[in-house]
Amino acid sequence: MSKRVLVVDDDPAQRRILEEMIKRLGYDARTAQGGEHALQILEGPEGPSISIVLLDLVMPGTDGMTVLERLGSKPGTPPIIVQTANGSIEAAIGAMRAGAADFVVKPASQERLDVSIKSALKIEALQGEITRIKRKVEGTLTFNDLVMRGDVMHKVIALGRRAAASNIPVLIEGESGVGKELIARAIQGESERVGKPFVTVNCGAIPENLVESILFGHEKGSFTGAVDKRIGKFQEADGGTLFLDEVGELPLDAQVKLLRALQEGEIDPVGSKKSLKVNFRLISATNRDMIQLVKEGKFREDLYYRLNVFPIVVPPLRERIDDVPELARHFLARFAAEEGKRITSITSDAMDMLVSYAWPGNVRQLENAVFRAVVLADKSELTVDEFPQIAAHVEGFRAEMPEAPEYVDPHPAYTGPALLGAEDSIPRTIEVRESGKGALGIPAIDDSGEIRSLEAMEADMIRLALGRYRGHMTEVAKRLNIGRSTLYRKMRDYGLEGRLN
Secondary structure, X not given: OOOEEEEEOOOHHHHHHHHHHHHHOOOEEEEEOOHHHHHHHHHOOOHHHOOEEEEEOOOOOOOHHHHHHHHOOXXXXXXXXXXXXXXXXXXXXXXXXXXXXXXXXXXXXXXXHHHHHHHHHHHHHHHHHHHHHHHHHHOOOOHHHOOOOOOHHHXXXXXXXXXXXXXXXXXXXXXXXXXXXXXXXXXXXXXXXXXXXXXXXEHHHOOHHHHHHHHHOEOOOOOOOOOXXXXXXXXXXXXXXXXXXXXXXXXXXXXXXXXXXXXXXXXXXXXXOOOEEOOOEEEEEEOOXXXXXXXXXXXXXXXXXXXXOEEEEOOXXXXXXXXXXXXXXXXXXXXXXXXXXXXXXXXXXXXXXXXXXXXXXXXXXXXXXXXXXXXXXXXXXXXXXXXXXXXXXXXXXXOOOOOOOOOOOOOOOOOOHHHHOOHHHOOOEEEEEOOXXXXXXXXXXXXXXXEOOHHHHHHHHHHHHHHHOOOOHHHHHHHHOOXXXXXXXXXXXXXXXXXXX
């Protein structure tokens, strides 16, 4: 699904020109004949479908600045690019202060609009990601923050919002990687427990002998190794939400205590002599067939019906393929920023390929595929070549793998004569030539054939300079590029003071 651009201009001819230009750039176009018409679209049911606004500033009635002042500070407003025939600095500053994302002068070229739209969408995606991360940390994530555009997810969102309105236990079912935890966080973010603790427990990752201790806590000395008192996850979630991921992996002993905690609102820490009251909202998730687990005796039937009061089934990505383009662009903006790369888009061929793939690993696989593509990319857009593993499984697409750059050793080994057994060609002296005369030699190798030390050679250099400049210390220090005090110190260290007598 292409991004939709709302073109707002009172000039019919200019509207048609801009509409065709927007379509040639690969976007859907929607037009409004003035500021009031644009406000009706953006504030009405059609508003969420608008990704960016191209707004003329000078219009009769409700002008562009009025639209900006009315929408600029509202959450959920798409980026607004203003355009005007008057390219004054004052107009640009005023529009930016009112909330515009960019400013173009009419008539804007197609190339200029393309750059402006892509930049605004990229900034919007990054701001959205920052907002999502912040709200996730604060426990205020809502369903509006989730990247879900396909019709298939509307039922999931509707059920999630109904669940958020009560304290009913929720069981989220779906394949691994579909985003069950995000649904759980959005339920809390739209409930009365918003901003309270959201404690996640992966039941399949806890060693069986530590399940009770981690979930319910333990007292000091209650078992070998319990050197301190431990607060369990139920107590951590007091007042907030406890999210039990892969709840079907819980051992039967822990299931009994979980059932009591749900029925009585009490937990029994390991080794404690009294029960503790806890106030929590339980949301569970599983990718297993819970009915089958009950039949096999691996999950308590009474607990299953206690957890499955309000089931929500999240469909796999292959059943909501309309979400793929939006998710791919979302991951692209995030990873491009993290990797410091100027990648702004995905080619139409690459997007067609992504939409044609079945995605057995769901959203998590798509996320990792885009991450890898961003790392591979050398250009400003992702192509089929950056998705070789996906192209191999989609008929009609082939990725051309670039040749690996030749490895250059940053610390190449020395391959000179000494390592080739040609010791006779090693220079035995450092020559200092004088014009019209022979060479003065400073030995590089001692009588035994070993390399002389730098100190010994430095002493010879000082001797040579003292003789060359007849003991003129200022000139000697200058030619050796050292200070006079350093020269005197080195002469003392090397026993050269007698050279001045």
